[in-house]
Amino acid sequence: MTADVQTHRAQVLGVKGLVKHYGAHTVVDDVSFHIGAGETYGLLGPNGAGKTTIISMVSGLIPADAGSIELAGSAMTPASTRVKGHIGLVPQELAIYPDLTAKENLLFFGRLQGLHGKELKHRTGDVLELIGLADRAGEQTKKFSGGMKRRLNIGIGLLHRPTLLILDEPTVGVDPQSRNSILESVEGLATEGMAVLYTTHYMEEAERLCDRIAIIDEGRIQAEGTRGELVELTGGVDRIDLHGSGNTGAAATALRRLPGVQHVDGDASGLTLTVHNGPGLLAPIVAEAGGAGMALSSVEIVRPDLESVFLHLTGKALRD
Amino acid sequence: MVANDLRQRIRDKSVVIFSLLVPLALMAVLNLSFGGFDSGSATLKPAVVIASSEDSGQLGDALLEAVESLPIMDVTVRKVAAGDVSRETKATGADLGIILPAEFTAAVTSGQALSVQVVEGDSAGLETDVLISVVDGLLEQFSAGTVTAEAGNIAGLPHDVLGGLAQQAAAGTPALTLSEGQASAGQLSLKGTLVAGQAGLFLLFTVGFGVLGLLAEREEGTLSRLQAAPVTPGTIISAKALVGFILGVVATTVLLTAGSVLFGVSFGSPAVVALLVLAVAAAATSLTFIVARLVRSAEQANIAQSIVAMLLGIAGGAFFPIEASGFLATLMDLNPIAAFIRGLGITAGGGGIADVATPLAIMLGFAAVSTLASRLLPDRGVRA
Known part of the structure; x- marks a missing residue:
């Protein structure tokens, strides 16, 4: 997906200068981005970066202190009842009723979105098939596994074919099998022309799903672009992960003095380095770490990825 | 929804x-x-009262007669000397002892302070409580008659009217009554x-x-x-x-x-x-x-x-x-x-x-x- 193609997509969501304060704390600071039809846009950042607050404002759940949100050509605020019909929200928490069956949950939220009669019945059946719960449709959701609940949570958001589907950390707490199933479902949405706003702190998900990604930290978008564009920001540096024990603090101090090493970050279980020419520097790095008292158990060279970008831009690892 | x-x-x-x-x-x-x-199923057993009545007037006997003729329970009043009331009450297992002072009638009619002593029996129960309440109520009625007569006297009412009012007050039948209605x-x-x-x-x-x-x-x-x-x-x-x-x-x-x-x-x-x-x-x-x-x-x-x-x-x-x-x-x-x-x-x-x-x-x-x-x-x- 190239930037040129992006510019030809009809804009579904436009966010300009969004600001949100909680007391004296600014949780969202001058955030702007746009999403086109059929595009999957990712907000990648650690917990507490402001992703959910941005989503809450875009969904009309809370008002913005400044800035504007335009959805499908109309201004979006908490009072924009009609405009909300364009959104399919999949909250981070499981927003389903445990005492209702999967089908009853879908029927209820479908009616809330204005679906009725045959259309509602038809869409409910389609979504149950899509999320793989057709054979469990009549069971109360409190009997479901975590993964099944997650899939239903997403299915409810898809039911009314929204113009914009908002997925807030949809794979948190999900087993690998269900996670893969969810990601496959999301991959198929863009082909149907649906715009998707996807928040995650998992780099792999952002890389796999998103056409464009905004790296967000402390309420601000640090960088935005396709994966390739973002990786270019690192200047071609590699990441080297050193795993082991012993005196990692002394090793970090020694490695920071080594020519070619840009950044060292880590804890007692290992260190993460950003370096120019990783393969070339590997031998002196291992020698320096060992000399400083760190007992290495494994060493890995990682070519530039979004985690490297995050480290490059913020000076800290994405897992923080 | x-x-x-x-x-x-x-x-x-x-x-x-x-x-x-x-x-x-x-x-x-x-x-x-x-x-x-609520059902009215609580039944009161027959009760025995040991009483002294050294009152020189009529009200002492009137009080004891009122107690003995209670419609809600059978009461037997046995009169003894004032000094024997407490001992007799305990010895016979009576429900209540009542000691009326010699100046009972005089004190009531003159509106003076008066103390009537009651002695609860060793087996005091619901019947004893009822009897004490009855005695207390009767004493209040007697006082009400006195107060009414005194008030009428201050107001300058004739003696025959005063007597009627006092009797009415003491009898507990006020001129205005509240009847328990339905709707x-x-x-x-x-x-x-x-x-x-x-x-x-x-x-x-x-x-x-x-x-x-x-x-x-x-x-x-x-x-x-x-x-x-x-x-x-x-x-x-x-x-x-x-x-x-x-x-x-x-x-x-x-x-x-x-x-x-x-x-x-x-x-x-x-x-x-x-x-x-x-x-x-x-x-x-x-x-x-x-x-x-x-x-x-x-x-x-x-x-x-x-x-x-x-x-x-x-x-x-x-x-x-x-x-x-x-x-x-x-x-x-x-x-x-x-x-x-x-x-x-x-x-x-x-x-x-x-x-x-x-x-x-x-x-x-x-x-x-x-x-x-x-x-x-x-x-x-x-x-x-």
């Missing part, structure tokens, strides 16, 4: 347990505790009060399943989905309020019906009772708007709703009649639960719609004021 909520409440059984089974069980327990008095008195039997009171009390809990359910939805995550849907906040709140109202009406109706059948209580015209139920459910539902505005979590909402329910329920007479005077009495009259019980008392006595106009007005007025007040309060809670 309403049908969805009702389906959930029925499935999770919380309404059935908390709004029907618990109050019915409580009614049964309270009926067992207090029901005996106008608004009095339920004890069983009826228990059933109506418990129904009113638990109504206040039941309506909490409506609007306050929004706080639970926020904690469960579903509120954000409701708020992101193309429906107005007013629609969401109204649907929740309607759920609380419907549950309240159904639960109260079931409780009154079950109470009537199980405890043999009649509340009168079903149509008028239905109006009272609708009005009290509206009043109770309106309270939840205020609670929802003031609390921040479902847990806080449950605590606040419980406090409100117990306060209004007890003050309204859900467990026992509460009496007050002055401003407090006016305030308690405005309690929707008290108005509900009062209204049921009227219908139980055969009252119609016109007769329950005041209780209905109180309940509906309460609903209107509470709803209005909730709109003026800052929203710390649901923000739907």
